[in-house]
Amino acid sequence: MSxxxxxxxxxxxxxxxxxxxxxxxxxxxxxxxxKAGEAVAVTGPSGRGKSSLLKxxxxxxxxxxxxxxxxxxxxxxxVVTAAPRDVxxxxxxxxxxxxxxLRVIPRVPAEMVVAEPMMDRGISQEQALTRARTLLDxxxxxxxxxxxxxxxxxxxxxxxxxxxxxxxAHFPILLLDxxxxxxxxxxxxxxxxxxxxxxxxxSAILAVFHDEAERRRACSRSIGLD
Ligand SMILES: Nc1ncnc2c1ncn2[C@@H]1O[C@H](COP(=O)(O)OP(=O)(O)OP(=O)(O)O)[C@@H](O)[C@H]1O
Ligand SMILES: [Mg+2]
Numbered sequence: 001m002s003x004x005x006x007x008x009x010x011x012x013x014x015x016x017x018x019x020x021x022x023x024x025x026x027x028x029x030x031x032x033x034x035k036a037g038e039a040v041a042v043t044g045p046s047g048r049g050k051s052s053l054l055k056x057x058x059x060x061x062x063x064x065x066x067x068x069x070x071x072x073x074x075x076x077x078x079v080v081t082a083a084p085r086d087v088x089x090x091x092x093x094x095x096x097x098x099x100x101x102l103r104v105i106p107r108v109p110a111e112m113v114v115a116e117p118m119m120d121r122g123i124s125q126e127q128a129l130t131r132a133r134t135l136l137d138x139x140x141x142x143x144x145x146x147x148x149x150x151x152x153x154x155x156x157x158x159x160x161x162x163x164x165x166x167x168x169a170h171f172p173i174l175l176l177d178x179x180x181x182x183x184x185x186x187x188x189x190x191x192x193x194x195x196x197x198x199x200x201x202x203s204a205i206l207a208v209f210h211d212e213a214e215r216r217r218a219c220s221r222s223i224g225l226d
Contacts (some may be wrong), residue, residue, distance in 0.1 A: 003033040003071075004204045005057070005173050010066035010080075012049070012056060026052050030066070032223045036172065039195060039205035041215045044225030050208045051100070053225070054175040056080075057206065058097045059087040070094055070173055092120050096171030096203075098179050102162035104151045111136060111146040114164040121169060128168075135164035139190055156182045167194045174198055176207035180214055192218055 010030040016022045026049040034040050042050045055061040057068055059079045068079040072094050077086060091097075096117075105113070114132035119125060136146055139160040145153065150161045159182050166174070176195070180188040195218050199205060206223075209215035215222070 001036040001038065001202075004036050005032075005034040005071075005206065006067075006069040007032040007057070008067045008069070010053075010056065010068065011064045012052060012061065013064055027225060030225075034173070034204040034206055036202045036204050037199050038221075039199055039207060039219040041219040041222040042206060042208050042225065043215070043222045048225045050225060051177055054097065054177050054206065054208065057173075057175055058091070058095055073172065092117075094171065095173045095175065096166050096169070097175040098163055098166035098177065100177045100181065102150060102158040102165075104149065104158065106151055107149055109147045110141065110150050110153070110161050113150060113161055114168050117165060117169045123169075131168060132164065135168060136161070138194075139164055140187060156184070156187070159183060160187060163191055163194065167198060170198075170201055171203055174203045174205045174207075176205060178208050178210050181210055188214065 008031055011028045013023055013025040042053055044050055052061060056063055063080045069076045070079060111129055111132045114135055115128035118128035141157060141160055150158050163179055180191050207219060
């Protein structure tokens with residue numbers, strides 16, 4: 001399989017304008033690539049920049065230097081220099097991202113939260129909801145909660161809705177930030193199954209795992225930031 005994500009000479013530092021312009025260097029000259037069907041772990045101690053790397057690939061943070069090339073199926077786009085509307089398209093079709101916490105929107109039911117990324121691609125609401133419900137069921141979200149906003153859900157339930165949303169549509173590149181952090185063993189296994197399935201469908205995965213055993217189960221190699 002060939003690379004679909006290529007990170008070259010990537011540098012990132014934060015400047016805290018509110019705090020005397022203190023500069024926090026995160027990384028300098030980072031190189032990495034991920035192939036289709038491959039899951040690569042990002043490792044390093046807390047505060048080393050693992051989440052920041054995922055946010056750079058998603059276009060949430062802007063790099064100071066270097067490039068992040070992603071393959072969309074027809075051509076390559078550099079996230080670092082891409083126009084905002086290209087980033088929006090990449091997020092709809094190419095790059096999926098499971099954040100550590102669900103951003104809950106009041107009044108939107110859990111099943112719609114999960115169905116949304118599919119409907120954004122033009123899949124009918126009926127079809128999208130069918131797949132959404134299958135995923136919620138696989139992740140052991142009780143049926144009585146599907147129609148409710150995840151606002152009042154437990155941390156682990158919100159996390160599972162977030163994961164269902166992240167895996168609802170097929171993404172050629174998938175970013176996972178501690179996707180199993182607040183889950184029990186049974187649900188961790190479900191998430192690891194979803195990761196294996198996405199790999200089987202050709203997704204290139206860049207993931208942060210707190211737990212080393214899980215990291216080894218899900219990923220074939222690591223990029224060490226330490
Ligand atoms: N938006 C931001 N503004 C300023 N500094 C930031 C910002 N985001 C991250 N940082 C800083 O960048 C460094 C890396 O943070 P990051 O969240 O990427 O670490 P991490 O490796 O994911 O840590 P953890 O394992 O605790 O989740 C930290 O020193 C953090 O304070
Ligand atoms: Mg983090």
